[in-house]
Amino acid sequence: MEQCISISCAHSTILTPFWLSFVYAKIRESLRGTLWDKLKAVCPRIPGGVPWSLMGDFNCLMSVDEKMGGLPYSHRKTVDFCECASSCGLVDATYYGSRYTWWNGRRGEAAIWMRLDRCLYTSEWESVFKTTLCVIVGKLRPMSVLAAKLKRLAKVLSRWSRMVFGDIFAKLREYEDTVQNLEAVLQQHPEDERALIEYQKGVALLKRQIAIEEEFWQQKARVTEVQEGDRNSHYFHAIVKERRRKLYIHRVKNDDGV
Missing domain, CATH: 1.20.58 (Methane Monooxygenase Hydroxylase; Chain G, domain 1)
Known part of the structure; x- marks a missing residue:
């Protein structure tokens, strides 16, 4: 689907197959509604007892406490996400590190921190995999981080080239x-x-x-x-x-x- 890819996986070291869903939700609340409906439609298609985990950028909060700075987050915006997770039997993965996963890159009163990225899984998943997350807050997404690293590498290689x-x-x-x-x-x-x-x-x-x-x-x-x-x-x-x-x-x- 447009905002999520779900795949059925198997691995030689794991006795049971398992499902993974990778999410990149729309920023607009009105466009995210189809995501929750689609996820609830995926859930019944997963065979009984098969572990399932979702991870990615949901662009939505499950609690108003998951935002700091800026305008208060409306509780109404969390309802659809929480209802979808409850309907699919999904729980939030344990995490350590920063409470937030996104920062708008500003300082002082203009700074906004939110927990937009997360991992959810079913009880079947928890019985097979021990999953915890290390959260490092930042404005950059993974591809942006890679681009930044490549940019730094280019500078180092440029200096090396000039010396050699x-x-x-x-x-x-x-x-x-x-x-x-x-x-x-x-x-x-x-x-x-x-x-x-x-x-x-x-x-x-x-x-x-x-x-x-x-x-x-x-x-x-x-x-x-x-x-x-x-x-x-x-x-x-x-x-x-x-x-x-x-x-x-x-x-x-x-x-x-x-």
């Missing part, structure tokens, strides 16, 4: 200048064996740096089907610019079409 490889573009300009100077020396002393060797070394370093630059743009462009003779950093650079242009968000539309 340096600025590849600055090095390229440096090698180009060096080769130009060595070529001038060789032209002035064409019989000098040492000048020839130094020039050849400089050219080799320049070619290697050009290959590094091309590989950099190739990776940025995510082009993998090119052949050895197709190397062209300008082409890869153009691909990167086009990808970035497509990823740009020009407008955002809400559920009301605004």
Whole structure:
């Protein structure tokens, strides 16, 4: 269903099959009503004695005490959720850590804390699995946490790259200048064996740096089907610019079409 996915599971180390439901409820109260009806419809379909657990973001509270800050939470908003849990024989999982799972990211009087995420399960589940939750309050959802970690990792890798490889573009300009100077020396002393060797070394370093630059743009462009003779950093650079242009968000539309 739109706000929940339910699956029947089996595992070689567990004697009985079990059911799992993953919930991501609508923010609007009027749109969450179908979720409670669907969950109550799922319950009779689960064979007797089979454990069942629901977990995820319900975007709703089971008690007015599960909110701190902002306007008081209406008891009326908790009724449908609590009635659904009672009808399906679901109990709230034991948790430790923070009482709240969501924070609006603001400070002082503007801060709002709520327990929107939770795990519920049946008595059959409790008899098979010992489930407790560690709650770490935060504004970020799991994918946002992953994105934040990847962003931090990118900064660390960038520093590492600068220390190990340096600025590849600055090095390229440096090698180009060096080769130009060595070529001038060789032209002035064409019989000098040492000048020839130094020039050849400089050219080799320049070619290697050009290959590094091309590989950099190739990776940025995510082009993998090119052949050895197709190397062209300008082409890869153009691909990167086009990808970035497509990823740009020009407008955002809400559920009301605004």
